Amino acid sequence: MPTPARPRRRPSAWRPDRTSMAPRATVTAALGAGAVAAVALDPSVVSIAYLLTGAAVAATAFVTVVPRPTPAQVGALLAALALLAVAGVRGADWLAVVCVVASWMVGSVALVGGRTWTGLALASVALWCTPARLVGWVRRGRSRHARESTVRPGRVLAVAAVSTCLVLLFGALFVSADPEFGRLFERVVPAVGLGNPLPHLVIGVLVAGAALAATYLRRRSPRFDSLAPAPARPLARWEWAVPLALLDLLFAAFVAVQLRVLFGGDGHVLGTDGLTYADYARQGFWQLSAVTVLTLLVIAVVVRRIDTTARRDRRLARVALGPLCVLTLLVVASAVHRMALYESAFGFTRLRLGVMAAELWLGVVFVALLVAGVRMTGHWLPRAVLASAVVGTLAFAAINPDxxxxxxxxxxxxxxxxxxxxxLRGLSVDAVPALDRLPEPVRSCALRGIGVGGDASGFAYNAARSRAAQILRERPVGPCDFGQW
Known part of the structure; x- marks a missing residue:
């Protein structure tokens, strides 16, 4: 009796690594990136230091190793650096956090790549999966370099530690002896100062490790796309066409009945008992969220079950999925309209502006889904959605939300x-130029709660904070009676 064939094992997404070694140039550049972070970066201060640190890590990962980055990787890297640059232009802490997180995700894609939803999702956590491999990679490289060089790493660390202690000790004495030298010293080393060096050392070590991990991923990139689900077995045409047709009819009936509600505007809100602008906008947002999830789920399932090799199936899928996307866009337009009415009645806040931006971005995603349905191919869709998210985040930062x-x-x-x-007192320094136009005493009451912070020069430079400090120096905040507000 013949032996049954064994099923083929799925190839590993990340091959074991027991031979590669960290190049000396990579280790040196990573230590340099850590030094830049230790000197420049203070996580509690939104400044240009984020861009400098990111550029140092990027130089380590993309300059010290081969192969050369692809055009897609270069584009993702530039997008990641552009997101970090927001911290040097805008002063809002919450916006900086959003941009740094987005930069991490896009930068991870630049290192690892990815064309599928699975690949992009796993790429964002790839750096957290490298420590065990990274230790062996660096240790093997250090062993090789130790055999080739007479300089011992331990002696290098000892010399660096002694040098740092001497500079800090004598620097503190000179600063105490001469204030002018102290001001010069603070301009040369603005972020470190003479305070506790331990936090800066920890930051430097973490950034150096991240730079090494980023370089390792460039040299030994995992193939996360191979973990994407395999194509599903196509269904018979009527098995997916009937549910889609019924869903289209349901959506059409809902929009037809609710047409006056969707675009009723002020007349509908004012003419309906018990309906407020808050309820009107909130209903639109949750409608949009529900339709978004439903549309994405339906398209994801149906596209996997359609026989794309059959012309009739492709044509019928376009006819069935097209109206669903169009009706979704109609609800998106309604939700944006509702939020605009809400903001015009009650003013703008971060939450309301953020919801508006999210709704507009989801509209772009639906257009991309519609195009994918027309072409009956969506291999480009994951990267297109990621690119639209990056462009949307940069555009959101460009309008200066606060x-x-x-x-x-x-x-x-x-x-x-x-x-x-x-x-308004809870806004960031980005709001100072606009609030400065208010008449007194409203101006002083609004500006009194906005802290400009410390010096905005050197590594701590931030354009918004520098401009706000100049405005407040020229026109200081006056007295304010908070009771009347």
């Missing part, structure tokens, strides 16, 4: 006399 909110509230105060000073 400054835009302040500007619209100032305009609303000019037209109606209504203003929420308590909320």
């Amino acid at each position: 400054g835009y909110i302040a500007d619209r509230n100032v305009q609303r105060y000019t037209e109606t006399g209504n203003i929420d000073v308590a909320y």
Whole structure:
């Protein structure tokens, strides 16, 4: 009896690595990136130091190793650096956090690559999977370099430690002896100063490790795309066409009945008992969220079950999925309209502006889904959605959210006399130029709660904080009676 054939094993997404060694140039560049982070980066201060640190890590990963990056990797790397640059231009902490997280995800894709949803999702956590491999990689490289060189790593660390202690000791004495030298020393080393060096050392070690991990991923990139689900068995045409047709009819009936509600605007809100602008906007947002999940789920399942090699199946899928995407876009437009009415009635806030931006981005995603349905191919869709998210985040930062909110509230105060000073006091330095246009004493009351912080020069430079400090120096904040606000 013949022996049954064994099923073929799925190839490993990340091959074992027991031979590769870290090049000396890579280790040196990683230590340099760690030094840049230790000197420049203070996580509690939104500044240009984020861009400098990111550029040092990128140089380590993309300059010291081969092969050369592909055009897609170069584009992703530039996008990641552009997101980090936001921290040097805008002063809002929450916006900087969003951009740094987005930069991490896009930078991970630049290192690992990815064309599928699975590949992109796993690429964002790839750096966290490298420590065990990284130790062996660096140890093997260090052993080889030790055999080739007479310089011992332990002696290098000892010399570096002694040198640092001497500079800190004598620097502190010179700073105490001469204030002018102290100011010069602080300009040369603005982020470290003479305080506790331990936090800066920890930051430097973490960044150096991240630079080494990023370089390792460039040299030994995992193939996360191979973990993507295999193509599913196609269903018979009627098995997916009937549910889609019924769903299209349901969506069409809902939109037809709710047409007056979807675009009712002020008349519908004011003419309906018990309906407020908050309820009107909130209903639109949750409708959009539900339709988004439903549309994505339906398209994901149906496309996997359609026989794309059959012309009739492709044609019928376009006819069935096209109206679903169009109706989704209609709900997106309605939700944006509702939020615009809400903001015009009650003013702008970070949450409202963020919801509006998310709705607009989801509209772009639905257009991409519609194009994918027409072409009956979606291999480009994951990267397109990621690219649209990056462009949307940069555009959101470009409009200066806190400054835009302040500007619209100032305009609303000019037209109606209504203003929420308590909320405006919680904005960042990005709002100072707009709030500076308010008449006194409203201006002083709104600006009093906005802290400009310390020096905005050197590694701590931030364009928004520098501009706000200049405005407040020229026109200081006056007295304010908070009781009336």
